[in-house]
Amino acid sequence: RVFFLCYGRFMDDLRIYVKGGTGGMGHPRLGGEGGEGGDVWLVAQKKMTLKRLKDRFPSKRFVAGAGANSSLATLKGTKGKDCEVNVPQGISVTRDDGKVIGELDRAEDRLLVARGGLGGCMATNFLPSRGQRLMIHLDLKLIADVGLVGFPNAGKSSLLTKISHATPQIADYAFTTIKPELGTVKYADFKQITVADLPGLIEGAHANKGRGHKFLKHVERTKQLLFVVRTCCSLAFYLTSLKSAFNLGFELELYKEELRTKSALLAVNKMDLPNAREKLNEFMEQLQSPQDYMHTLPKNMIPEVIVNFKEIIPISAHSGEGIEELIMCLRKVLDEESEKKIEDHQNQQLRALRSSEI
Secondary structure (H helix, E strand, C coil): CCCEEEEECCCCCCEEEEEEECCCCCCCCCCCCCCCCCCCCEEECCCHHHHHHHHHHCCCCCECCCCCCCCCCCCECCCCEEEEEEEECCCEECCCCCEEEEECCCCCCEEEEHHHHHHHCHHHCCCCCCCCCEEEEEEEEECEHHHHHHHCCCCCCHHHHHCCCCCCCCCCCCCCCCCCCEEEEEECCEEEEEEECCCCCCCCCCCCCCHHHHHHHHHHHEEEEEEEEECCCEEEEEEEHHHHHHHHHHHHHHHHHHHHCEEEEEECCCCCCCCCHHHHHEEEEEHHCCCHHHHHCCCHHHCCCCCCCCCCCCCCCCCCCCCHHHHHHHHHHHHHHHHHHHHHHHHHHHHHHHHHHH
């Protein structure tokens, strides 16, 4: 049996001001050196969110302490207090000019973002320097086990609701999901997997049309992709199931080539609609020889590599048909991927050990 748990909306970008502490004054008469200013560090924490960070610090200003001045009692001033800012895992940090400062992928990872100024000393005529000051962007790239990929109105939000009891906005029109939505599936053996419903793609998303890059950046760090298409034409874009699958793969391919090789499943939704079984059989037949149907796509929309789905599961997020099978299939594929990674790592270590013995 499968049990469910869920968590709701979150922010995925935040701009903040950081400033390293000013150095302390030197002591010219005695040759004393002022203390260095404190540094500003970002520290990744498991349960932290950007929304929580913004709520706690609405000014979004983070300033480290100043270094102590040199004095008769203490010729060498002490360093200013560091400022540590707790941020979520999966953060990419960039400056206003777009230069990447670094990334924080794991809990307790640390990143220096603003260095404190030097204390006054003989080389600076005993005058201190200011700390670094800059505006930085915290860009969250979602880390989830499964990312739902589909065009608007494919039924992704309804599917997430069915498998995790999350409560995303649902309606029969495009773009009801405008921010990522998270759900957690908990299995009977206490295994948990996170599922993310990502904003719907449109054609041209790779070029940042619609919510292009805000969607696609989250796809990068999901372990498993779950493509969701309808058994019939999409009301939003008049795409058949086959064209939807092709076009989704094409948008991912153009955004980043590495996504072509990411493990993927395919859920064919809306099986409760009239003639759904007939449409599904037609779709499955087309997938046996997809090259024969490439001519139905515009020349500039033909993918170089056709996504090879590990499993294709017909479902109905409305009636619940196929949902249990899909949940167990997700678990099976993720476990297989994990075992493969462990095996590959062990083989790599074994090859390195053998090479060192030669």
